Amino acid sequence: MRAYRILARLWAWAGLWVAALLWAINVMLGLNLSYADCVKQIHASAMISLAALIVTCLAGVLSWRSARADMTGFSSPRTFRFIGALSALSSLVFGFALIMQTIASVVLTGCER
């Protein structure tokens, strides 16, 4: 199988798995980085959340485009489009959670108890 086809298949899933993974990492970091945010008065949580949000959006776009491109050589292109659309839609939900987390980490200093 040609490399670009393998990549296209991976990209089709990216919106789901990349977004979910980044969101999960961000949740764990948010729980723990607040101590550092408070002590050093940096918005590390905000910066990481924003970066995760941007990558999530990119992953969603990638899923959408790769599924549309139909260059996978997959036996069921309809199913492949389904996967791409499913992943892109999922990235929107995780993106929404990341937006809220980014806003929270901008508004709060990490010192609030």
Place this chain on the structure above:
Amino acid sequence: MTESVIGPDTRDAELERPLVDAALENTWATASGFWSALATVDHKIIGRRYILTAFAFLALGGVLAILMRLQLARPEARLIGPDRYNQIFTMHGANMMFLFAVPVMEAMAVYLVPLMVGTRNIAFPRLNAFSYWIYLAGGLLLWVSFVLDMGPDVGWFAYVPLSGPQYGAGKRADIWAQMITFTELSALAVAVEIVVTVFKQRAPGMTLDRIPLFVWSMLVTAFLVILAMPSIMVASTSLILDRLVGTHFFNPAEGGDVLLWQHLFWFFGHPEVYIIFLPAVGMVSTLIVTFARRPVFGYLALVMALIATGILSFGLWVHHMFVTGLPRLGESFFTASSMAIAIPAGVQIFCWIATLWDGKPVWKTPLLFVIGFIFTFVIGGLSGVMVASVPFDAQVHDTYFVVAHFHYVLIGGSVFPLIGGIYYWFPKITGRMMSEPVGHWVFGLIFIGFNLTFFPMHILGLQGMPRRIYTYQPDMPWHGLNLFVSASAAVLAAGFLLFFIDALRSARAGLPAGANPWDAPTLEWATSSPPPSFNFARIPVVYGAYPLWEQREALSVADGLRVDRRELVVTSLVAAEPEARESSPRNSIWPLWAAITTTVMLIWSIFSPWAVVWGSIPVAIALIGWFWPKRVPEDEA
């Protein structure tokens, strides 16, 4: 006659339909008799047992709820003492969550998923038998100890240090912890079976975008079980070690951490809510299609919602811990996720309403329960968004507001669809219809009784009534509403009683159902009611998400399977293209022996750590018997 034409390697394609049926029945059927019943690995028989057992536990848990409502109906009641009351609310919660809600959803999947994906048995059928016996043993352990006044009294969450060695004297907390081991072991086993069944045993042509939504929901649920349950098993095992061996996992004086318990428990406990809710989402999506008489609106969006909800459910656990003193910034991340999960939930609600809106709804009992579900779940969801907010949660934490909220979510979100699902699939399981007029009464009593019972609890909570109190003083402003709630609970109980009576009566004397009494579109209705032991004489081939609506004349089928041994078609993960013929295990008594020996070891280990050493020997013997080589090829590509 049958034997004369069935030789080794006889294929179904070589035989006429009556001969195929007879040969398959000979190969797949469970013989009559006591030992055969114990040794069966038929997913339908095991699924029925699971469902019946889970409903028996529902009835027992309901009796406990009635006892609590009798006690709380008036101030300073002396019906139940504080110690027994502690046991009763713990038993009620643990029983409903671990012995009813999760198992009944998995039970429905054990029965339905193989039929809905068009295969002949669940994957790992002996593991399936084992899981039922282990589940039954865990349930009996809990209830026998309750009868013996050894029932757990530490709440269904068993927070340390209350459940630890310092405060939890006797064996009550150990019973809770070991019951967890039983039920989680059982749930994990079923989850693995469902994942493999859905991934590798779907009918040819059932691509990812044609999988029935109930099957999707059970697939996501199975992954939730696999990812969430180890957390509680680690927690309960650590608790037993603290109590029995003297470790200090949860003892701050020796470097342990009390809060670790809450993290471990709720990392499991919040996904647990979705483990109960997501199958109900699948049921609702299935029922609405059949009774709206049209394909579901937004199949893609519904699948996305199931997957996104499942994943997001792992990022909410801290919202159960908002008053433990964690940093507000950390908490806000969990508030964000808790708010975000309302998005896929809202998407689901809109898709269902749109399906009904554009369909021609047939107002049978199952659809009434779906409407009841939408109404109650939206209320529960709204109060969920309220308690996801830290300031509000800090005010109502551990009050009856939270009791009202989670009953709206759990009963509204799961039990309503489940009862609707029972009315819907009862004809498939028994071959007989439940009563439609009685069903309307059941719905009316449960819906009215439920709302009158639980809605006032929001007000009681806002008035400051704490959870888990066994009585209250007459000068508190709660007694009027408590009396009203208790009276309403009687209406709710009457609804469930009528449901049980209807189910028992209909199983014996209901109208014959026929194969597809609802004109439903999914594969479980393509076979007779109840299905034969082999499910399908020939494996269906699918060309759409609603095969029975799309192929009304005759369902396409695949042939080439052997009839003289138990065989399944293994298909590819995404496109469901046939890959191999695989054998399916025959009946075996070893799963029962494995469950008995495991039960002995686990219960013994409540009293002595050496039980793990000596008790593992009979477990190993049972497993050797189970997996003893059969000297036959397992699959043929």
